[in-house]
Amino acid sequence: MALPLPVALAIIFIFLTYNIYQWLPYKLPPGPRPLPVVGNLYDIKPVRFRCFWDWSKIYGPIISVWIGSTLNVVVMNWELAKEVLKDNDQSLADRHRNRSTEKFSRGGQDLIWADYGPHYVKVRKVCTLELFTPKRLEALRPIREDEVIAMVESIFNHCTKPENLGQSIKVKDYLSKVSFNNITRLAFGKRFENPDGTLDEQGKELKTIVDNGVKIGGSLSVAEHIQWLRWMFPVDEAAFNRHATRRDNLTRVIMDEHTLARQKSGGAKQHFVDALLTLQQKYDLSDDTIIGLLWDMLQAGMDTTVIATEWGMAELVKNPRVQSKAQEELDRVIGLERVMTEADIPNLPYLQCVAKEALRLHPPTPLMLPHKANANVKIGGYDIPKGSNVHVNVWAIGRDPTIWKDPIEFRPERFLEEDVDMRGHDFRLLPFGAGRRVCPGAQLAIYLVTSMLGHLLHHFHWTPAPGVDPEDIDLAENPGLVTYMRKPIHAVATPRLPSHLYERMPA
Numbered sequence: 001m002a003l004p005l006p007v008a009l010a011i012i013f014i015f016l017t018y019n020i021y022q023w024l025p026y027k028l029p030p031g032p033r034p035l036p037v038v039g040n041l042y043d044i045k046p047v048r049f050r051c052f053w054d055w056s057k058i059y060g061p062i063i064s065v066w067i068g069s070t071l072n073v074v075v076m077n078w079e080l081a082k083e084v085l086k087d088n089d090q091s092l093a094d095r096h097r098n099r100s101t102e103k104f105s106r107g108g109q110d111l112i113w114a115d116y117g118p119h120y121v122k123v124r125k126v127c128t129l130e131l132f133t134p135k136r137l138e139a140l141r142p143i144r145e146d147e148v149i150a151m152v153e154s155i156f157n158h159c160t161k162p163e164n165l166g167q168s169i170k171v172k173d174y175l176s177k178v179s180f181n182n183i184t185r186l187a188f189g190k191r192f193e194n195p196d197g198t199l200d201e202q203g204k205e206l207k208t209i210v211d212n213g214v215k216i217g218g219s220l221s222v223a224e225h226i227q228w229l230r231w232m233f234p235v236d237e238a239a240f241n242r243h244a245t246r247r248d249n250l251t252r253v254i255m256d257e258h259t260l261a262r263q264k265s266g267g268a269k270q271h272f273v274d275a276l277l278t279l280q281q282k283y284d285l286s287d288d289t290i291i292g293l294l295w296d297m298l299q300a301g302m303d304t305t306v307i308a309t310e311w312g313m314a315e316l317v318k319n320p321r322v323q324s325k326a327q328e329e330l331d332r333v334i335g336l337e338r339v340m341t342e343a344d345i346p347n348l349p350y351l352q353c354v355a356k357e358a359l360r361l362h363p364p365t366p367l368m369l370p371h372k373a374n375a376n377v378k379i380g381g382y383d384i385p386k387g388s389n390v391h392v393n394v395w396a397i398g399r400d401p402t403i404w405k406d407p408i409e410f411r412p413e414r415f416l417e418e419d420v421d422m423r424g425h426d427f428r429l430l431p432f433g434a435g436r437r438v439c440p441g442a443q444l445a446i447y448l449v450t451s452m453l454g455h456l457l458h459h460f461h462w463t464p465a466p467g468v469d470p471e472d473i474d475l476a477e478n479p480g481l482v483t484y485m486r487k488p489i490h491a492v493a494t495p496r497l498p499s500h501l502y503e504r505m506p507a
């Protein structure tokens with residue numbers, strides 16, 4: 001039965017008045033004027049971090065953005081980032097879960113989507129003390145090197161075919177393979193790729209589940225942001241449940257395979273499945289948590305390393321001076337008679353600066369992952385009420401002209417002149433965040449990105465696709481939580497080492 005118009009209007013009036021009234025006691029950061037119900041939802045441009053940066057020029061370095069009925073605070077200078085990630089770290093360490101992440105993480109039973117509390121502290125401890133230790137990362141080094149060499153071999157085979165000479169390749173396709181194989185071998189202890197480069201059955205299933213997760217996650221309607229409208233737009237429970245069951249089934253099969261292998265061999269391997277299964281009792285980890293953690297690694301580690309390396313390559317193709325300088329260093333330190341290994345990285349300071357400069361200008365998660373306030377706090381003199389989301393625009397901080405000279409210029413030398421930490425100790429450079437939620441995979445990611453860039457530069461000379469001038473390479477970003485290039489870089493790879501150095505020796 002429809003409500004009579006005056007009653008409907010009265011309800012709307014009471015609702016709107018309540019909405020305004022509840023925020024009156026707070027001194028909120030300034031920001032664009034929100035509309036009733038939808039807030040600023042329709043003012044936000046698709047590339048959010050750029051839009052927020054533009055707004056900061058009008059409203060200042062801390063702004064309020066209403067996404068539907070949820071207050072989102074965005075901070076855009078290093079001092080405020082420090083207030084968020086250091087001074088008020090614990091009060092701002094919860095996560096906002098939408099209905100999709102709520103379902104997939106079983107209410108935050110994993111790490112990424114867990115609120116700060118005893119469960120989070122326990123799982124984080126497993127990551128710090130067990131999974132991402134220097135010893136384990138070192139033990140997994142042969143896997144990373146094998147995958148990077150497999151990429152080099154595959155590019156070499158492609159670009160030396162007579163019909164492909166002088167043709168460009170889509171660099172991202174090759175990086176994605178390294179990342180997929182590397183993270184799946186690290187997390188699931190298996191290479192899902194057949195010798196001919198196709199995926200085996202489990203690999204296909206895994207990829208379908210990853211793609212399906214992205215699809216279902218993106219299917220949430222606008223009502224996701226407007227709490228009281230949600231009842232009108234229920235999520236497709238059946239699709240969510242099917243997806244979760246499929247993910248769990250595949251993971252359990254892989255877990256069982258490893259349990260059997262351990263029973264036969266009597267020893268555990270270094271990858272995360274074996275590590276977590278052998279630590280299950282010690283840390284009292286549920287199966288849901290183990291499954292959640294394994295998939296967290298895929299979710300957090302796969303795109304991010306590809307993105308960082310792709311942007312690095314785009315900048316190197318656009319800036320031939322930097323490319324030559326990095327190659328001179330590689331030739332001097334490694335020579336032309338052997339391939340680079342991760343052990344060379346400490347002797348390649350300029351290459352390290354190239355990776356850092358790529359992460360400064362193009363952080364793969366430009367707004368990090370949103371933090372949620374679990375208490376009322378003050379940032380920059382403004383109130384941040386409990387329940388608000390807080391974002392640090394690390395992309396904007398990386399380009400702040402008050403801290404970086406010629407901020408838009410890709411100039412790795414700036415880090416030779418001043419060594420700036422990028423793992424959460426210096427708030428001017430935060431590609432991995434900082435504080436208690438800082439990325440636990442940062443060191444692994446740095447190894448992988450530096451190694452991929454180093455190999456690509458040592459083995460090949462890179463030029464833009466035929467007909468494209470370096471200055472015409474488009475450096476615009478795709479919208480999204482992670483920031484791929486809007487137009488993936490295409491470049492011509494010309495081998496520069498003897499041909500026997502392009503062969504992968506299967507592990």
Ligand code: HEM
Pocket residue numbers: 111112113124183296297298300301302304305308363364365368369370371431432433434436437438439440441442444445446449
């Ligand atoms: C260049 C590559 C990477 C970048 C730029 C990056 C960046 C980040 C950022 C900004 C966060 C959020 C920090 C916060 O909320 O304050 C994060 C969280 C996380 N990252 Fe990374 N990451 C990268 C690679 C990896 C890799 C390779 C792994 C693992 C295999 C990984 C695992 C995680 C996990 C599990 C979290 C959640 C931590 C938590 O909520 O406590 N990341 N990462």
